[in-house]
Amino acid sequence: MLRLLVKALPTLAILGFGATAALAQDDVELPRSMIWSAYDVGSGGYTEASAIANAVQGKFDTRIRVLPSGTSIGRLLPLREQRAQFGFLSNELFFASEGTEEFATPDWGPQDVRVMLGRPASVGIIAAADLNATSVADLRGKRVGFVKGNPSLNIKTDAYLAFGGLTRDDVEEVWFGSYGALKDAIISNQLDAMGMVPTSSFAREIEASSRGLTWLNFPPEDTAGWKKATDVISFAEPHKQTTGAGIDEDHPVWLLGYRYPMLATYAATSEEEVYNLVKAIDQSFDGFREATAEAANWATEGAIVPPADAPFHDGAIRYAKEMGYWTDEAQAWQDARLARVDAVQAAWAEAQAAYDGDDAGWPEFWGSWRAEHLAN
Structure with a gap:
């Protein structure tokens, strides 16, 4: 899909965060507490994550802690280990989805990650x-x-x-x-x-x-x-x-x-949870739209549609359809991106079955296997 813009393994069951739901407001239900990972303190990503968290907390009965990290692994690991529910991420989403760079090691591999919102940049x-x-x-x-x-x-x-x-x-x-x-x-x-x-x-x-x-x-x-x-x-x-x-x-x-940063999670996070958070952020937009020079670009109409570094989450797509933002073109991109995810994960499994070396040699082997078995 080419839209003009003017201006994993393993699968995790991520359910029931925050124990009991917060009180509904404007037809939104959020957990009483959340943890979001983000870029390091002082970065634009951290500033925007904090501004969005503060706006949501100001409108809804929930508490959000932003967990900063200066590394890609440090931002995604809390999501994989279920210590955080969501993350404000960047191209590590693409690398994680593809099982490349830091995620080419045997203990990572292709991650089944999803985008919820992404600020156009x-x-x-x-x-x-x-x-x-x-x-x-x-x-x-x-x-x-x-x-x-x-x-x-x-x-x-x-x-x-x-x-x-x-x-x-x-x-x-x-x-x-x-x-x-x-x-x-x-x-x-x-x-x-x-x-x-x-x-x-x-x-x-x-x-x-x-x-x-x-x-x-x-x-x-x-x-x-x-x-x-x-x-x-x-x-x-x-x-x-x-x-x-x-x-x-x-x-x-x-x-x-492209999109920077992107609010993301794993595919296993419940559709209802993602739908409600996206809706809450949209309803809180006036509370953070002037937080940075670029924060206004979080407007949902442009932030909830492809392309992005990974497929969109079903909960985000549900809200995009409800608001009239999701198009046939967006669905075509989503379908192609999901097919790519399936192909990468299948190739990883096949490569693992074919490999008989040690962990140190795996990234090079996987890189060669990708080049031979995965078309762009």
């Missing part, structure tokens, strides 16, 4: 203006930045390159130890291009430097390019950006739309 790739690049294809042979231990950034960079018909083999891969180091390398002419959030302070610094910046476009009419990009990351869609470094209403740029 955007990201793209910038090139130093002195390259005179006008498209992603112009990065052939150029120095493109990657970050060790940052699979979220790296897989998006792979998607940018794919849009332009390129792979890592077609560019000069330059690896750094941190995201900030990429920005410094662009400015000091040690790097030519990097993934970037348009409203970030790093983008402003590069724009103001002697090299300047150019945003490379991902026009929605380039359907072949979008097919290649979404073969890498199924959670992307065209997004018309009108604010940011070098961007305004008169000079918009088409970037990759």
Whole structure:
């Protein structure tokens, strides 16, 4: 599905959280207490999770504790172990669903996770203006930045390159130890291009430097390019950006739309519980819509529909249908994403049956098995 946006194993039984239900208000029933995992204190994800929790607590008879963590495993493990019911997550949902990166180990594997809501956001790739690049294809042979231990950034960079018909083999891969180091390398002419959030302070610094910046476009009419990009990351869609470094209403740029953060849970969480929480958040929207510059993008109409990093939960879909937001196009995306989940989980089981090595060698074996047995 290509919608234009302008602006696991094991299966867990997650039932009965919070013991008794809170008093119903506006036809909503919530548990008396909840725990949500989120990004670390000080991050945008934590700030928005806290703002939403406070708004819901202010309207309904429930108490919510936000549990921060600076790692993907640290955010998802409490959900798997049933110490938390929900999580404000990012691309770890995609990796967990696919059983890759941190989740390629024998004690994790593909996780049966689901999205409830996801705030629309955007990201793209910038090139130093002195390259005179006008498209992603112009990065052939150029120095493109990657970050060790940052699979979220790296897989998006792979998607940018794919849009332009390129792979890592077609560019000069330059690896750094941190995201900030990429920005410094662009400015000091040690790097030519990097993934970037348009409203970030790093983008402003590069724009103001002697090299300047150019945003490379991902026009929605380039359907072949979008097919290649979404073969890498199924959670992307065209997004018309009108604010940011070098961007305004008169000079918009088409970037990759995605969801950050996403409120998520496991598929085994009851439909009723998810439905009620989504409804409560929607009814509490006025209480957090101005909490951050981006918080208004949590409006349910845009946050409860695909694409996202994992399939949507049945409880969220129920509410989306009730409100008239769920379309045939959304259902087609959901069906395809569920089929992918089934295929990945089946491949994991088949690979485990075929493997006779130790735990240390499993991730490499699984990666090779995926490449051979799983189409994009």
